[in-house]
Every structure is written in structure tokens, then in C-alpha cells.
Amino acid sequence: MFFNYFKTALRSLMRHKLFSSINILGLAMGLAAFILIILFVRNEFSWDSHWDRAEDIYRLENTYVRVGQPDRPTPNAVEPLKQVFFDTFQEVEAIARYIDGGVTLRHDGELFSQQVHFAEPGYLDFFGVDVLKGGFDAASVKLSDLAISERTAEKYFGDAPVLGQKLTLRIGGEFRDFYVSAIIADPEVHSVVQHDFVVPFNREYFAGARWFSEDWRFAYWQTYARFAPGTDMALIRAELPAIVDRFLPKNQQGQENGRNWSMTLGLVNIGDVHLYGNGTNAKPDVLYGFTGVAFLILLIAVVNFLNLSMARTAHRAREVAVRKVLGASRRQVVQQFLGESILLAFGALLLALTMVEIALPYYNEFLSSIIEMNLLGEPAMLGALVLLGVGVGVSAGSFQATYFAMLKPHDVLYSNTASDNGTSKLRQGLVVAQFSISVALMIIAFFVHKQTEFARQLDLGFTADNLIVLSGTNNERSNEIKQRLLESPFIEAVGRSSDVPTEGSEDRLHIRPVTGGDPVMLDGLPTGPDFFKVYEIPLLAGRYLTDAGADVLRDRVEDAEYASAANIVVNEMGAKLLGFETPDAAIGQQVSADLSSSLRVDATIVGVVEDFHFDSARDVIRPGIYYIDFIRNSDMSVRIDGNNRDAAIAAIEQAWHATYPDSILRYRTMDEMVERQYQTDDQLSNILAAFTLLAVLISCMGLYGLASFTAERRTKEIGIRKVLGARLADIVGLMLWQFSKPILIANLIAWPVAFYFLNDWLNGFAYRVELGVLPFLVMGAGALLIGWLTVAGHALAVARSNPINALKHD
Amino acid sequence: MLKLHNLSKVYRTDEVETVALNSVNVEIASGEFVAIMGPSGCGKSTLLNIIGMLDSPSSGDYIFMEENVAGYNEAKLSNIRKQNIGFIFQSFNLIDELTVEENIELALLYHNIPASERRERVAHVMDKVGIAHRAKHMPSQLSGGQQQRVAVARAVVGDQAMILADEPTGNLDSAHGQEVMEMLQQLNEEGTTIVMVTHSPAHADYARRTINLFDGHVVTENLRAAE
């Protein structure tokens, strides 16, 4: 019996080859897109789930808060909190801490840059990292021991023996020898704890560092706590504010204690750190958006499948009627069609999996990700896919099956025409649904692209090309390397600042406007004198700052103090906010600026510069104030000759080695930093465009199939019309109109949905494109045109056919 | 074999109510060959459908082999039908995707008959209707007469006691029509009850009795003298 079903099904498929291939291919493409998106999203959501008892491990994060200033979130926790946690919560089983840092490594006379975890004892046990060779026991480990991952060992030693080998690290300005005592497993790619290079923590290494304080001022410990199973985290979290109240020291002298600022504590499950932890640049919202798109595409594909299957029912009504007359029961008919539909869906699923396999490398490149699909290793995923196949098959098949089960054989067997089985309304509805989604996606993709381009074209107010940013120069040799750099003919200018554009500044200064009233807030940026020259920010009035005494707020000397008065520069917005009508009016004027609540400076405005972007392009330009603070110049920006880029980089390398022979050069380029800001939106835009294209394609495949079906069904009607005198144009018009209606209705549904969504999304941008009506109309017309092109072939073929043939058709 | 008592069929659509059959009383004995005649629209097909249990009466009784099946549900009817009744249609109604052989075999698939026996029986009826040399052909490769012969073979392969034929010769030229009629006659002689709707008086002559319908009523029943 099943063989018989199979045979009829297969032959019916073969007979309508085009139809069947569209049906299967459309579903396969939809499934493939769905799988690809879900793989990506799942991948993002599944970080760090591999740890033992991951559900009990939480990262402790500190966020500094200061009234009138933006919060400063850190991924770290301060030194005292470990003991406080042990004392306060009996539920805490263990805490692992490490300081994450980049150091210069020397091996065989060569210098490398190495990311290192300075870890407290017990780190490997806490995370359950496998020790493959050697030992790193908390009890016996020496300060000169190292645990490195397999891949790190291979990087430095290749195939040679590794245990006991020496690696030299430059820590605190001093080279120190370490010996590999253990080789540990490589970290998972999708993990926030990259345990490649574990060094036993030693207080001595950091003793001189300003940030290495044992109080609450600096958070530098990556701190992971493991709670007892079943701990109610809501109760623990409720306690956190009280901890800050009790333990954060207050009312002591000095500006940097808990008097003007406070802190909030956060506990983030290790599995959520990648997406929700402080300092992440992942965007969970975008992931939810993608998931939505995935389901929409799946919906389109399933609707397609349903629609085409239904169209095919008419062809097969006679077969079913005959089977029923010959004694097939309702159950047998249902079985036959459900089985057939599930089989088709599985065929499509297999095809989809093949497509995914083929597409994955390109997809990974596109997303700069490393997604794999390993179905055999993942029974859950395999099960889900099988379920998806069955689900799609059942949902598409059940309609057909019930329709046929209810079919009255004599209706079919006695009629001469293939009956329109009453599904045409439903089919039209499904086409409307498909095109609603497609048109909405088209409009959304268009505006997302437009916004991304718009943001890219936004005038940043400075020139980002040919700028190299060095770090690690904020020390006594700062001037020395600056001089060396400027000696090269390929280097045009060198400037220093505490932060560079795209990063935003951390300082907020409160200043009373000259017109009186409440103090206003300006973003402060500690710079060196050449900052504006390097970034090519035009001057509107007055002059730039110099390194002359009156311009310097704080010099780089031992125990440096802030000057009580200094010359400063503001941007145009800043000048306006301070109450000056024109830039010129601000020159020479004095304001008193609160650097913090206990530090007031008499600031004389000597220059006004044009506004420029310092934060992300998503944000507005803000009023800014710029002053010279040589202590806080951690970034050195170098403008190079763009025509001799390689020579300029070589010159930088050279200057670096001459100045800092013991460490290796690390630099970023400003255009890459600017580019990175657009990256997520760009990625979103590209993915959206690609999948929208796919959605439209699948919808069109459905429409094409339907058109071929309708053309076949209507040949007789159209034959009669022609005999009665209809012209070619009348017939083509008739056919096109039939398919225009659902697309037009789809537009009416898609427009408000797309508008609502886009308006919401665009509101997240300070500088956004407007939602014009025209693109909506154009996309709608585009969809209509695509629809027409899709069905035009069939319409023409039918219209051209000889009516005699059509009428003999039965 | 069967007996219709005061049987009526009313079709209700939104606006109109069509009385297709109006208090029809008919009795058909086992082994009879009955022709149903009458103008188009008088209810012939409706009558045949009800006899064939493809449709249910609106009122009245239908006694089939001592059982009143008038109120039976679809599943029950389907079960009785597949044991006892074979169908032949004007438009053949063969499945395009199946070969001649497979089309005939289809009638046995719903009967739980082992494959070897199925093959035997199919071969046997194909011989009987003279279509064996076309066993592997698709319906579209056959002439109308050949297709109808396949349909006849399909109707009898399950050893059905009764064959219902609705204008079986309506789509055939006279030579092929004749052929089919002779086949039916032979089946009747072998004991099969045959009820046939036809417009052709010549073909009606093959039957021993003719029921004339007009506007849903049985107007006359002519019994042809046994020859």
C-alpha cells in the first residue's frame, strides 16, 4: 500500500516537475535561511555554557556612579569585595579572580605580545580546566610557574618539549623568567574566559601602578563566584546595595573615596556575560531581530509549501475520489497525504542541510564568525530539525489531508472541470501574508541600509584617515618618542590625549554660564597641545593650546598638582552653552570649572574649535572643554603621510624600538576604529538585505508556481473568452490583475508595520534619516513589478494559446 | 439485492431547493440487469449514487442485502461499498499516474489481499476484458474504449456482486460502445447484478428491465420478455 502511495506521489511530482521543484526548493531555501540564522543566534546565546555548573557561576561587576555624570560600568570588581562576599554570603562556595593584562613576552630573543591572566591560586580548579601535562596545583605551585594552553605551547615551542621551558615576561618594567609547569586544554572559542596563559598572581608585580589600590577606587579583578546549587539569586542581589552602604568607605579626606561617588554591584551569570555583561559590544536586541527574521522567512517558506501543495490538490482530486470509491477510508486518505507531505518536507530539509553545509564558510566570512553545524554530535539540534521537518510536513499536509478526507467523490467524478476546491480564497490570503512580510522586509532593509550609509557619510568634524593611535606612551619617555616620530619625513603631526574619538570621554565638568543660572555640564578631555592639529579640527576663534605654562593645567612631574588657573579651549556648542553669542565673544573670558566637586579651576577661554564627534556616531555631538593634563595622555595619535603609509609605519616601529626596546609596538588606526562603530549596523544591514532578497525570492517562487497552476486551470475559461472576442491585452490584463490584488493588499499591511518598526529603530540614532513616503511607494511598486514579471510568462502563454486546444483540453 | 422505499433526495443550496428524487420505490433483485433512462436532469445519476452509497438519501429507506443503510455514516457505507459494489463512469476516472495494471490493482489494495493473489486476479481480469497486452501502459496512451475496459476490469476485479455504470458508453463511439455493452452482458450472465444509466435505447436493450425516470419520479418500468 505504501509503495502504491509512494509511486503515485512520485509520479505526480515528476509529472509536474516545475511545480514540484519550486515547491521543494522554496521550502529548502527557507529552511536553510532559518537554520543559518538560528545557528548564528544560538551560537551567540550559548557562550560559556560548557563550564561545570555554569548555572551557579556569576561574574561580579562594579559600576561607578557619580551624581550628574554618566555611570562608568566595569567588567571587574574591586579588591575588598572578595572577602566581603565570603563574609556576607554563606552560599558562596568559591571565588576565582584574575587580572587580565597584555604583556610583552620574550622568547629566543624575539618579542611577542601576550594576553595573560594573573590568577589567584585555585583558578584552574574553579573553572575545571583540564591539565593535560605537568601540574599547577594550588598547594605546590611556585610564583615562577606557568600554565599555558596547548595552542600557546605550540605557538612558542612547536613540536619541541615544553614542560620546564623558559618564557620571559616584562611585568612592571622588568623582565622576569617563568617556566612552563603545565599544559592545559585550549579555551573554547565562544568563551569570555580565555585561559591561554596563566601566571600566578603576585602583588609585587603591580606595586608601583596607580590603579593597583587595595581600596574601592579601582576595579581591576575579574571576579567569578560560585554559589551553592539552588541559591536564590534574587535574594543575593537584593543584598548588594546594602553591602556597598556598609563597606564602601565614606567621609575620608581626599577626592577619590566614596564621598562624591558610589558604586553598584552586579552579578551576571557566566553564560550571560558575553551578551549582557559590562563592556560587551554584543547587541542582544539585534539577535532577537534576527530570530524574528528567521521565523518570518520560515513562515514564508511554509506558506509557500502549503500554498503550492494546495494548488496541487485540485490536480489530485480525481485520484482521491477514485480511491474513495474503491474503498479507501478517511484515515487512509489522511495517512497518504500526511505521509507524502512529510516526505516532501524531509526532502526539502535534506536539501536545506546540504545548502547550509555549502553556505557556511561564506556565511562565516560574511559575519566574521566561526559557526559549525555538527548534527551527529548534537542530538538535540538533530531532533529539533527532525521535528521542524515533521511539523512543516504535518502543517502543510494536514490541510490537504483534511480537504481530501472530506471530499465527496461524486462531486469530482461527475464534473467535467477540475473543481476549484474552494481553496482559492485561502490561497490568495496566503499570498497576501507572504508579500506582506516581503514588502515589510524590503522597506525595512532599504531604510536600514540608508541609515547606515547616512551614518557613514556623517561629517565627523575631524579627519580620520592616516591616523595611527599608539598606547603605552603615557610615561616619562613620552616626549622622547614624540620627538623621534617627528623626525621622520613621513610623519606629519603627533598629538596626545586621554582618549581618542569614537571612545567618548569620561570627564564631566560643571561650569556656571556667564549669563548666570545653574551650572551646565561639559565633556572634558585632557589633551596635549597638538591634539587639534593632529585631528585637523578647525579653529573658529582665538588660538590652540601650547605647552607654555599658562596653558598647562597639570604637568608631568613628580607629585603633580592641578594648577588653580589655566587656559582652556571649548567647542562651539560649549561656548554657546556657556552663554556666548559668538565664538569670538568667548575669547579671553574666564569661567570657573569644577573638575570634581572638590577641585575648582579658573579657566580662561583662549580658543573655540568647531564641533566634532568624540563619541559614537549614534550619539549627538556634545559640548566639550579641552585642557592640557600631561599626566592623563595615555593615547598618542600620529598623523602620517598617506602616500607613504608603509614608510610611515616603519618609522613608527623604529622610533618605538629606539624608545622602548623592551616592549613591542601596539597600535590602532583611527579609520578602523571609526569603521568598527558602523560594523554592527553594517552587519545588520547586510544580513537583512541578504535575507530580504531570499524572502522575496521565495515569495516569487510561490507566485510563479501559483501562476502556472492558475494558467493551467484557466485555459478553458480563457479559451471561451477568446472565442467570445477578448483580445490578448484583455487576457494578460485579467491575469495580471488577479495577482496584483494580493500584492496591493500586502502593501497596505506591510507599510504601517514597517513604519512602526523603523521609527522605533531610527529613534536610537541622534542623526537619522527621515521616513519619506516615496521609498514606501517605490518598494510597493517594486513588489508589484516583481510579481508581474513573475507571472507575465504564464499570462502571455495562456493568452496566446489557441482556444481550440484549450477547449479540447477536457 | 436491494430495495428503495419512498426514497427522496433534496439538494439545498442558498437560493434553490432541487428535488432530485421524489418518493422513489425501486426493487432490484440479485442477478438483474437494469437500465435507467430519462431526460437530462431527471435524477438518474442521483439515484445511481444513492444506490452506490456515494450519497445518502434525504428521506426514505434503502435496504441493501437485508440491511437498512439509509442512516449509515460514511465509514460504514464505504465498508459495504467496497465489498459489494463496483463503479464504471462515463469519464473513465482512471488515475493518470498509474499504469493499467496498477489502476486495476488499486481496487484490491483496500481489501487486504496478499500481493501474489492480487497479481493473479489482476492478470485474470485483464485477460477477460482483453487489455492484457497493455498492462504496462499509462491511461493516456490508450483509446477511450480501452480505457473503459480498464475501468470495467477495475470494477469487477474485487468480485463485486453489483456493478453501477453511469453512461458507460457516453464517451465512446458506437463500435467501442458495443464492445463495452457486450462485456457487461457477459458479466451479467456470470451472475453480476448490473445497474446502468444510459441515453441509448439500443444499449438499454441489453438490460432485462428499464426504469424510466422523469423529474425525480419513476414513470414506467418495462420488463423485456425473456428471450
Ligand SMILES: Nc1ncnc2c1ncn2[C@@H]1O[C@H](COP(=O)(O)OP(=O)(O)O)[C@@H](O)[C@H]1O
Ligand atoms: N450536488 C448537487 N447540488 C444541487 N443540485 C444537484 C446536485 N447534484 C444534482 N443536482 C440536481 O439534481 C437534479 C438531478 O440531477 P442528476 O441526478 O445529476 O440528473 P441526471 O443524471 O439525470 O442528468 C438536477 O436538477 C441537478 O441540477
Ligand SMILES: [Mg+2]
Ligand atoms: Mg447524470
